[in-house]
Amino acid sequence: MAVDAFAVLAEPTRRRILDELRRSDSSVNELVEALTVSQPTMSKHLKVLREAGFVSCRTAAQQRIYRIETRPFEALDEWLKPYRELWTRHLDALERHLDNLEY
Amino acid sequence: MAVDAFAVLAEPTRRRILDELRRSDSSVNELVEALTVSQPTMSKHLKVLREAGFVSCRTAAQQRIYRIETRPFEALDEWLKPYRELWTRHLDALERHLDNLEY
DNA sequence: GCCTGATATACCTTGACAGGCATATGCCTG
DNA sequence: CAGGCATATGCCTGTCAAGGTATATCAGGC
Numbered sequence: 001m002a003v004d005a006f007a008v009l010a011e012p013t014r015r016r017i018l019d020e021l022r023r024s025d026s027s028v029n030e031l032v033e034a035l036t037v038s039q040p041t042m043s044k045h046l047k048v049l050r051e052a053g054f055v056s057c058r059t060a061a062q063q064r065i066y067r068i069e070t071r072p073f074e075a076l077d078e079w080l081k082p083y084r085e086l087w088t089r090h091l092d093a094l095e096r097h098l099d100n101l102e103y
Numbered sequence: 104m105a106v107d108a109f110a111v112l113a114e115p116t117r118r119r120i121l122d123e124l125r126r127s128d129s130s131v132n133e134l135v136e137a138l139t140v141s142q143p144t145m146s147k148h149l150k151v152l153r154e155a156g157f158v159s160c161r162t163a164a165q166q167r168i169y170r171i172e173t174r175p176f177e178a179l180d181e182w183l184k185p186y187r188e189l190w191t192r193h194l195d196a197l198e199r200h201l202d203n204l205e206y
Numbered sequence: 207g208c209c210t211g212a213t214a215t216a217c218c219t220t221g222a223c224a225g226g227c228a229t230a231t232g233c234c235t236g
Numbered sequence: 237c238a239g240g241c242a243t244a245t246g247c248c249t250g251t252c253a254a255g256g257t258a259t260a261t262c263a264g265g266c
Contacts, residue, residue: 087173
């Protein structure tokens, strides 16, 4: 995982951008209108997201169409894995416990 | 998910603390020695983690034994869910494609 | 009750980062 | 190639969080 993926996601506006892009690819202006932030602010957030690999963009005439990329999310999922075991193991133990109660 | 869970995880030292606690519960001093940070810094990070629910602690004599908590990780997992679908769907499509190639 | 060890907090300084405004760049159309 | 959108960047300012040092709290043993 890019070392600073969490820092990138720490910004609420950036999470809203990703949330929006998850639904559909969008131009910068569409995002500006959807999230009610200034255009320069949007461009800056998109730059951060782009450099961290969360989004990519293609040029369409004068517009830049941004698109969500899954790689960093997969990395996050991977990071979460060992922690996930902590609670799934607990659940397994609980299941076994409940199973035992049935006897 | 606590609104600022990502901000909490954005700190590398805090991630190392969680990594350490995932292995075993530890006192503050054990963590200080394991991660080579000053004791006040450690206490501050632990406070942040505690307030965000990532860890809990019990008192044992003069020591505080910290322990990892799974709840915020489950919330993170939950947040990740819709994004996870993005790439699993892609994988499914790939599988179908490969299956088709077999004919 | 005092001393010591373990941990928490207060205060200060510093650096990173977000947003606002102005401006630059890039691309299309006439 | 001029003018107009769409987007990016530069500069400035305010905010906030992290780490360092000093100090406070708190529990146990003598």
